[in-house]
Amino acid sequence: MAAIELSHLTKRYGDVLALDDVSLTVEAGEVFGFLGPNGAGKSTTIDVLLDFVRPTSGKARVLGFDAQRDGLDVRRRTGVLPDGYHVYDRLTGRQHVQFAVDSKGTDDDAAALLDRVGIADAADRPAGGYSKGMRQRLVLAMALVGEPDLLILDEPSTGLDPRGASEMRDIIRAEAARGATVFFSSHILEQVEAVCDRVAIIDEGRLVTVDTIEGLRAAMGDGDTLTLTLDAVPEGLAEAVGAVDGVSAVAVDADARRVTVHADGPAKAAVVNAVGTLDATVLDLATSEASLEELFMSATADEDAAAPDDAAPAEVAP
Numbered sequence: 376m377a378a379i380e381l382s383h384l385t386k387r388y389g390d391v392l393a394l395d396d397v398s399l400t401v402e403a404g405e406v407f408g409f410l411g412p413n414g415a416g417k418s419t420t421i422d423v424l425l426d427f428v429r430p431t432s433g434k435a436r437v438l439g440f441d442a443q444r445d446g447l448d449v450r451r452r453t454g455v456l457p458d459g460y461h462v463y464d465r466l467t468g469r470q471h472v473q474f475a476v477d478s479k480g481t482d483d484d485a486a487a488l489l490d491r492v493g494i495a496d497a498a499d500r501p502a503g504g505y506s507k508g509m510r511q512r513l514v515l516a517m518a519l520v521g522e523p524d525l526l527i528l529d530e531p532s533t534g535l536d537p538r539g540a541s542e543m544r545d546i547i548r549a550e551a552a553r554g555a556t557v558f559f560s561s562h563i564l565e566q567v568e569a570v571c572d573r574v575a576i577i578d579e580g581r582l583v584t585v586d587t588i589e590g591l592r593a594a595m596g597d598g599d600t601l602t603l604t605l606d607a608v609p610e611g612l613a614e615a616v617g618a619v620d621g622v623s624a625v626a627v628d629a630d631a632r633r634v635t636v637h638a639d640g641p642a643k644a645a646v647v648n649a650v651g652t653l654d655a656t657v658l659d660l661a662t663s664e665a666s667l668e669e670l671f672m673s674a675t676a677d678e679d680a681a682a683p684d685d686a687a688p689a690e691v692a693p
């Protein structure tokens with residue numbers, strides 16, 4: 376059974392088309408990343424899944440239930456870390472988690488959950504005095520109550536330091552290992568890359584792509600960045616390298632005597648050969664995989680900006 380099934384989901388707020396005909400299936404047990412820039416429609420999608428917002432048209436099924444008709448059933452089996460959750464200043468961390476335990480009617484141990492998210496020491500302090508990261512951890516503990524079948528995490532790393540973000544990833548992995556489906560939104564790409572089975576990219580309400588990270592990389596084609604350090608920058612370097620088949624961008628840093636090239640696999644050797652025909656010696660050579668950041672920028676860029684111009688290679692930052 377699919378954990379989440381969106382079919383032709385559309386949401387309008389007056390003139391704003393927040394979701395535009397979004398169809399998407401998340402399988403049970405998947406860790407699924409929902410990526411997109413600010414205002415893309417991520418929170419709106421999550422709000423529809425939880426029936427906080429009604430779609431203008433289209434359908435959402437969650438854990439086999441109609442999200443709009445059986446919202447209560449969905450919420451009973453789902454743990455949610457909402458965007459911008461406000462804690463109750465005067466209640467302690469323990470009271471918050473106990474409240475979630477009582478509301479869901481489970482027998483979870485509040486202290487154990489607070490320990491799991493790393494704030495056991497602060498369990499009996501009022502949450503009003505918690506830092507942003509501690510609040511985020513507290514709300515995560517509440518989301519974990521009752522071993523939910525589905526965890527919906529809206530920007531889960533907000534406010535977390537690197538260690539907190541790493542612990543968040545460990546918890547996501549552990550929840551998936553237990554059999555839960557995890558659906559989380561983010562614009563922090565490393566978070567997604569580190570834990571996700573698949574990723575959807577949404578932009579301006581439209582689903583741009585749904586794929587694995589590896590699939591995304593393969594689809595982008597012109598994968599790698601090649602950096603050559605030379606003994607000198609010869610005349611016509613950018614032109615010679617830019618003319619190589621498979622090169623999509625060239626940048627020359629004359630001061631550092633460095634040329635950075637965006638090229639597909641076979642083109643890399645041809646680039647080195649092209650430099651060899653000029654009056655220059657290659658002192659050093661480094662390649663790196665296209666980062667998810669580049670993939671994301673490329674997937675959400677305007678079509679004009681995304682398309683490399685073969686005739687005149689665009690500059691890329693070295």
Ligand SMILES: Nc1ncnc2c1ncn2[C@@H]1O[C@H](COP(=O)(O)OP(=O)(O)OP(=O)(O)O)[C@@H](O)[C@H]1O
Nearest residue numbers: 388391392393411412413414415416417418419420
């Ligand atoms: N209640 C609302 N009334 C009017 N417009 C709204 C409302 N909620 C969202 N929108 C608009 O819908 C679009 C999608 O917003 P949404 O909050 O879903 O984006 P998001 O991807 O979650 O963004 P962010 O990463 O900034 O949280 C935006 O243009 C936003 O201004």
